[in-house]
Amino acid sequence: MTDTPTPQLSPARPYPFSPPVRPDPDPPYAQLRRTQPMVRVQLPYGEEAWLATRYADVRTVLGDPRFSRAASVDRDEPRMTPQRVDGGILAMDPPEHTRLRRLVARAFTARRVEQLRPRTREIADDLLTRMIDSGPPADLVTAFATPLPITVICELLGVPVADQDGFHVWSEAIVSTTSLPPERIREYLDNLYAYIAGLVAERRHAPRDDLISALVEARDQRDKLSETELVQLIAGLLAAGHETTVTQIPNFVYALLTHPDEWERLKSAPQLIPNAVEELMRWVPLGVGSSFPRYALEDVDIGGVRVRAGEPVIASLSSANRDETVFADPDRLDLTRAVNPHLGFGHGVHHCLGAQLARMELQVALAALLDRLPGLRLAVPEAELAWKSGLLVRGLRTLPVTW
């Protein structure tokens, strides 16, 4: 009998690896994929975790039912924020997760979303007309990228767009790590939930043809979800439904304007836009780091290590999307990329609910910009662009453009 040597675990590395100053993936990912695809990391808060960096392992962690989100509820979950935010649907496993998800999934199918495309283009054109009338220059974030997704998600849910001064501010609490003090995050979430509870009461009294009314009916007539779940779900849809796309539109435009050949290519071949959106989803590392760990429900051999039952694993979408074993020349932005099974919207049961909506909005945003502002360019040197900090997502504070 021989002793099996105990593998020496190197100390956990602090994670995220670097601050979000540009939309570049952290340099350590490429090295880790080659040499140490499962590595111990310590997030700002919570217990140590494994970090998966290879595409295949990331898909396993996100897609395999041996890994659980619900198990995080009783643990000191690795996280970016001091406080534990109620996870809601993101802290559930099937079948509870699916019970809630299927209530809203119908509103976000490719077929339903396609019906919103003409109206989305109309909103985009109105915003650009106003921007063109008062410029150049203009800040694309405030003039276009922010109001477009907010208007779309508001109309879909049945939230008055006029109330956005309130809920847009409060929504930051959902993606904030250190941009807001913990007590402010709590206060904003309370405001957001109280606001949604008010809309729920209104629709209960006078239903309309919108998603909030449909969810109220699912609760009241079919008892499909609790009142708390109802309010949390709508708040989550409202916040997630725009924080991400609001951030990605400027990220995409930044990526294209700093790759002028690709922007020119898109101008001459606008039929490439859907492909371009997929490639930009792959190439732009939206998340500052990854969080939402999955807990192993049993021992799992993955990426050359044995993850023990009860251990948390974080899966890096940004790293998976640059995995050279899946994507040829992965660091190159190539709008004509043919094989592109990217994980920009995640994978498995928590795959982004709004993925089809986001795709449509991003396609419309690029199409409208290419049509109306073919001469679009940065109005300041690239080095002067300011990137947000203290958020889960990587994005620009402002994007000064001219045309």
Place this chain on the structure above:
Amino acid sequence: MSEQWRISVDGRRCIGTGICAGAAPRHFMLVDAVSTPLAEQVTPDEAVLDAAHSCPMEAITVRDAAGRIIAPEP
């Protein structure tokens, strides 16, 4: 029970989100990133309907023994 459901997946619509394989692992798996039913005929199971209703591409169709579509909803 003779009552069986029939599952089909439209591989051209499927975009490989992995939602069905996660929600109903006894019924779906991804083969080369495309969802595939483990068996075409199954004993009725709510998880199959969950998977079909959760698919953003409506790529999963579930029919009852008489051939009527029971998921997704029209």
